Amino acid sequence: MTAPAPSTSTETAGGEPAPAVELIDIDKSFGAVHANRDVSIRIAKGTIHGIVGENGAGKSTLMSILYGFYEADRGAIRVNGRPVRIRSSKDAIAAGIGMVHQHFMLVDTFSVIENVMLGAESGMLIQGGIKKARAEMQRLERDYGLSVDPDAVIGDLPVGEQQRVEILKALYRNCEILILDEPTGVLTPQETDQLFQILKALKERGVTVILITHKLREIMAITDTVTVMRHGAVVAERKTAETDREELAVLMVGRKVRMAPDRARARPGEVALGVAHLGLTDAFGVKRLDDINFSIRAGEILGVAGVSGNGQSELLEVLSGIRPPTTGVMHMLGRDVTADKPCSPKRMRRLGVAHVPEDRHRLGLVTGFPAWESAILGYQRDRAYGFGPIINTAAAARDCGKMMEAFDVRPQEPNLGSAKFSGGNQQKLILAREMARMPKILLVGQPTRGVDIGAIEFIHRQIVAMRDEGTAVLLVSVELDEILALSDRIIVMFQGRIVGETTGDRADERQLGLWMANAHADGPEAPPPGLPPLLAPELSSRSGKPGGRPGALPPGMKIRPRK
Incomplete structure (x- = not known):
């Protein structure tokens, strides 16, 4: 970095206080990626x-x-009017x-x-x-x-x-x-x-x-x-x-952005996911989930609202097969999956369940892997990518490139390290991986955490498109605006229990906030009046067949079907 001429003044030429920070013509590239282009900013004290x-x-x-x-390739920095390196x-x-x-x-x-x-x-x-x-x-x-x-x-x-x-x-x-x-x-x-x-x-x-x-x-x-x-x-x-x-x-x-997605009314089908009396107790004897009951139909979005740390993360982990429930029953696509031993993410994926985890670094990708490798995590044994432990890297990189193009992941470099992408682009890569195979059930945790407004608009549109294709979507988010914008039905969790339920068109931000704080007058046991029971009678049906479902991919994406 080249420094400007030495100065000891903390005032501008006009006698005004110097900016706290002045960035002058900062330029930085990472290989072919031009990250900063002659950036100049003055920040007042x-x-x-x-x-x-x-x-x-x-x-x-x-x-x-x-x-x-990092050190800039070119440019200068002043702090309180003085040049610094x-x-x-x-x-x-x-x-x-x-x-x-x-x-x-x-x-x-x-x-x-x-x-x-x-x-x-x-x-x-x-x-x-x-x-x-x-x-x-x-x-x-x-x-x-x-x-x-x-x-x-x-x-x-x-x-x-x-x-x-x-x-x-x-x-x-x-x-x-x-x-x-x-x-x-x-x-x-x-x-x-x-x-x-x-x-x-x-x-x-x-x-x-x-x-x-x-x-x-x-x-x-x-x-x-x-x-x-x-x-x-x-x-x-x-x-x-x-x-x-x-x-x-x-x-x-660079264009007008819709703050809320266009959404037709949901047309729910058969029950795709239902849980009854689901409970989870951790190794220290603490109840993380307590008597959870709900169902989701194909073609609808069930939003899960609540202050972070009230059981939403544990619910996603149980439903995705990461942790087995302590009590209760889970039916997915007509099958009692709690009878399957051992329960695992691999088994859930084979049933047609996809999972976008809340923590993209801990559960969503491996930051030391190139992007193409993170883009096939969990699906690396698909025949499209080779046989057994041998992976066809060219096929995986090619599919990763298609996902990147369809989900506007920047830069579109499958061989670039996963850690070198911004948080929002890492998130879009994970969403592309999980949505590409058109799952029957999509579990999404904090889909737009750390994501910019343009990407939020895109991600919301893709989630709604998945619903319209017949996928049952469970959406967990601490962003009430997101829950209200996307959900057909909403449940609220507090200390591992469901304390309220409403429909998307009847949802009221104030009421949701009261449930989130467990401050509503009816107490945690009382559901809102006039709503259908949480657990649909179809839960007992075992007629569904496991496996993925054919359907249209998001616009511009063509991925090989699973075999």
């Missing part, structure tokens, strides 16, 4: 500055350059820059205070460092409302509190400029509100916040200024008060 753009627009690459994960995160921290990543950088088995101190232990005497860290954490809690038990183990904390620990880590290192990359991707609405209160407190005390997000409602709610990027370049900068979501969406995508 003590403001909340949003940077938005589609996945692959270059936002995260730019912030990784500012934080020292940032070759590592150590350089960034020394310049007063901190970063909270989309996927938290915490040690699960360490306590909060140990994570906060990690890398800044203040010498050999750890006890003295702990005493200092504890006093500093008390000050930060007092100043910014960052309340977290310093002795709690990270792995035991909800994601909202884990994120506070990441912010505490940055502030503990005297950060004056805080970068947050998709900070609300794993938060509930309540946790998002708490985060925004913290960001406002940081701003009031002079901290500059750079917010990378795809959620335009949040941009409008919290930022002072917003920069829009597309295809690696800056295409616009706006004062937030002088723009709106619709204009920003057009600038991001």
Whole structure:
């Protein structure tokens, strides 16, 4: 990176305070991929500055350059008016820059205070460092409302509190400029509100916040200024008060975007999935699922709403075969799958069940694999890809390329490492893999987590298309807007139980919120009046046949049928 002429001034030529951060003609390529194209941005001190753009627009690459994960091929960086060369995160921290990543950088088995101190232990005497860290954490809690038990183990904390620990880590290192990359991707609405209160407190005390997000409602709610990027370049900068979501969406995508998908009325068929008295108790004797009863018909979307951590993840794991239920019965496509031993994802896939997991890194792909290999995970033994352990890599890469084209995965490079794709493009690759074979039952967890507005529109359209082709879709999401936009029926979970059910056309955001907090007047046992029973009588039928179903693929995709 070439640096500008040395300067010690912290004011502009006009006597105004220098920007907290100035990025000047930043350019970065990864092989054939031109991630940043002569990007120049000025970020004023003590403001909340949003940077938005589609996945692959270059936002995260730019912030990784500012934080020292990458070094730009060309360009310069100024912090508080002074030129700096940032070759590592150590350089960034020394310049007063901190970063909270989309996927938290915490040690699960360490306590909060140990994570906060990690890398800044203040010498050999750890006890003295702990005493200092504890006093500093008390000050930060007092100043910014960052309340977290310093002795709690990270792995035991909800994601909202884990994120506070990441912010505490940055502030503990005297950060004056805080970068947050998709900070609300794993938060509930309540946790998002708490985060925004913290960001406002940081701003009031002079901290500059750079917010990378795809959620335009949040941009409008919290930022002072917003920069829009597309295809690696800056295409616009706006004062937030002088723009709106619709204009920003057009600038991001280059066309008008529908905020909600067009959806015809569902035409449900036979019951495809039904569960009765389903329960799951973990190794510590804690009930994770308690007496779960519901059914889904072919050609409908059942949305599962709830605050994260109330059994939705465990429900997906049980239905996909990852964990066997402790009690109850599951019927899929007319077959009692709880009678199958052992229950496994492989068995479920053979029945025609596809699963898009909530955590794409832990369960959805292998980041060390090339994209084509992640695109066949779970289906690698299909005859289309060879016999036994020998994989026809050319056929797999060819199919991966078709999936990438159909689902607009960027860049369309099957041999590129899975880790090198943005989070949204990783998500689209997983969705393409699971939808390509036209499953009879589609289990989808957080389908648009960390995904930009253009990709959200596309993913929602594909989910609705799957429903219209006759697939039974179970949709788990913490985004109430998403549940309301897509679901034909909605159930709400609280502490492992279903506490309410309604139809999509009768759903009320306030009522759903009350059920999510278990605060409704009727109590958790009382279903809404006038609704059909959760478990359809057809559950006892065993007439269905296992296996996939022929049908139209998403537009532009042609994948070999399974044999």
